[in-house]
Amino acid sequence: MKQIQKLKELDMQISSKWQEIFSHPQAINFANSLMGKDKRVYALYLTQVYHYASHTARNQALVAVNLTNQNTAYMKFCLEHTLEETGHELMALHDLRSIGVPIADPEKEMPQALVATELLIAYLYWISSHGNPVQRLGYSYWAETSYHFISSFVEMLTSNLNLKRQQMTFYYSHSNIDEKHARDVEEIVCKVCKTDEDWRQVSKVAITTLDLTNQILLSVLSEYQKLVEGTHSDFEILNKIK
């Protein structure tokens, strides 16, 4: 009973954070930029997905490696989810190529992670290897249930940019496994959180990583602005999209 109550509180915190994010004027600017039917902003985002996806799988596994985590069920949850997400950065690479970004060797040609992306990566490694091992569930929790919040936005994007399904494999592969994962993560959160402090830590990480992810989107938009204005940018390879 108490767990269901706590879960509802967590859902409400996440939901109101999403509303805050979508209410921001940048989101509207973003939508407007899409009107221009410019695939570069989507490509820019995919370069960052490429970076964080390769790390989130790894730091998810770190939670199982961490000796302060002695909960076998939770260790297995971490390993199973890492297994499902290992190598997913290759989907982002595939999508980049399929919209026409000429990246042959990603190690040399993939634009670097933006500072905002590095911050999300750094924070996830930190909370996966230090402090209460429970807390990383805050990230998994909102990430697995995010499709609910972003699907209409993504549909608008797809239609504006005239994207085909095979140009969005990262998105679709994750939205498909969404429902099973969402139940898994609910179950493990309820099993692993035993104290109010545990729930507080999960909530803290959920809100913080949702904020950091929003910062990535905002950074993507401001890098896009550089491409539009033609000022120097590390992402000029994206101008090759036809």
Added chain:
Amino acid sequence: MKQIQKLKELDMQISSKWQEIFSHPQAINFANSLMGKDKRVYALYLTQVYHYASHTARNQALVAVNLTNQNTAYMKFCLEHTLEETGHELMALHDLRSIGVPIADPEKEMPQALVATELLIAYLYWISSHGNPVQRLGYSYWAETSYHFISSFVEMLTSNLNLKRQQMTFYYSHSNIDEKHARDVEEIVCKVCKTDEDWRQVSKVAITTLDLTNQILLSVLSEYQKLVEGTHSDFEILNKIK
């Protein structure tokens, strides 16, 4: 073709190491001590299994976390095997209890890891997080195929000590998954080893960890000797076995 040749060489190196181990006079002493039908030597060994089993799963996962490992198939192999072995120290704990060792809280009552056990643990963490990520396969390789070498020894042990199947869950659970694992590990070794140096590293780790495991057995025997002689020992809780 070359891979099969290399695999055969590795098999021969491991096989001759096993022969060296079994030819040692200590092995005979071990068998003799068993004649005495003394379960304490088996219990002593299980306390060490408890320690290394909880770490080998974790450092196996570290190979997937390691950023120098960029091979998706190999990362998945590591995660799958960690998944199967997570929590197996609880089997060793179960076996200890079922032969009559009164350990209620393992964190407080489980005798410590012997130096030899610490060395195996330390070495596995080191090779899992530094150097050629391929090398850790050397440990998986011999470990998954070890039942072939030790089964007749274990049968003798079982019969001498009059052990029941439910007192040997750690052993039987691992021997059961043996055949599938043995094929998996052969396959991944052949996929991942691309150069002679890769094979050399796998072989080095196989022989070194087999040696270290043998050192654990020898240390168990010499600790057992202390119990027999009644000199001070960290394992006196094992004297409570009826």
Added chain:
Amino acid sequence: MKQIQKLKELDMQISSKWQEIFSHPQAINFANSLMGKDKRVYALYLTQVYHYASHTARNQALVAVNLTNQNTAYMKFCLEHTLEETGHELMALHDLRSIGVPIADPEKEMPQALVATELLIAYLYWISSHGNPVQRLGYSYWAETSYHFISSFVEMLTSNLNLKRQQMTFYYSHSNIDEKHARDVEEIVCKVCKTDEDWRQVSKVAITTLDLTNQILLSVLSEYQKLVEGTHSDFEILNKIK
């Protein structure tokens, strides 16, 4: 010649970041809150200094531990600076006590790190153990030269809050070693940065960590607001200041 030019560019980037920070309306609010002569805002800041100071020394040493750092002079710089800063969280603790915060056992009674503080800590560990080892100099560089920018602000603070020197040991101990350190860090940056990419990394970390530090200040102010308004806060122990 080129190094001096690069150093000047770095100085200008940091200097304009400071101006941006000071031009923010929050800084004025901060000053206004000081008018109220309320030591709680200073205390709040010290609790966060306590947290990050204990970590910055440690992650500074990690740069020397990091095997990708093969520059002996740079390794020694890191170790010397860690040595000088080890245990400095105790100065923050001393200052908290001397303004009347009744913290007997910091492990139990010290309020937790704010999310903004955790982000700075997480980012410093990340850049100290991954990527170009040179980059962490970006943090040392602005930190050692910051007294130049903040001294007039601190003087105003001191006078508003009527702080005595022994209530500001953390600040004074760091401003005293400032000049020597500032020269040290200039020297090592010029020695260690060999490529434009090296300088770019140093600059990226300088600006990012200066931003993160500013976020700590802003978070301190918004936590202070909670204390003023009497809403629930993790920092209520600070209300005990007389």
Added chain:
Amino acid sequence: MKQIQKLKELDMQISSKWQEIFSHPQAINFANSLMGKDKRVYALYLTQVYHYASHTARNQALVAVNLTNQNTAYMKFCLEHTLEETGHELMALHDLRSIGVPIADPEKEMPQALVATELLIAYLYWISSHGNPVQRLGYSYWAETSYHFISSFVEMLTSNLNLKRQQMTFYYSHSNIDEKHARDVEEIVCKVCKTDEDWRQVSKVAITTLDLTNQILLSVLSEYQKLVEGTHSDFEILNKIK
């Protein structure tokens, strides 16, 4: 009083371990091989010093990075000793070159670490980052006082091999700082060890690492045998010594 008693016990354990090491027939073989005035055995040893020296400084610093170490005096001890030993692998490299081993680029031409050397390195990283942080003092303790035990052996070596002082910079630099270090380490052991378990851990690590170091010597001798017999060896570059 108790600390002095404990220190004496530790000294006796170490001293009897040294006697055990020197009583081994291999030590005599070693001396005999020296009669042949063959610098290759000394060179072989130096290649291993090159490897472990670069790691022991780093893992010493890890003890200060380790968050379970909250003792400021002990953290400073670790950092000071790391500082003094940073880059000492370059002395081993210098000595190798000065006896005629043609290593231009050590990263490519330095023979690899032997398994025994890897084991010492792996164990030191493990005990520096896990378990009781006090334990690593066991290694520092015997290492700083070892010159007392090995000096007559080294004198015999020097005279047999006709070594000049500038071919032994690693040895002499360490024996010079010996006395001060020996006092430092005694002092910090007494300050940091508070319980019998602490002393037991220090003693365990002292004996284990002395054993591992002896294993390095024995491995060096058996690799030397390969050079003498002309069978394949990774150390053939040492045959170029005139």
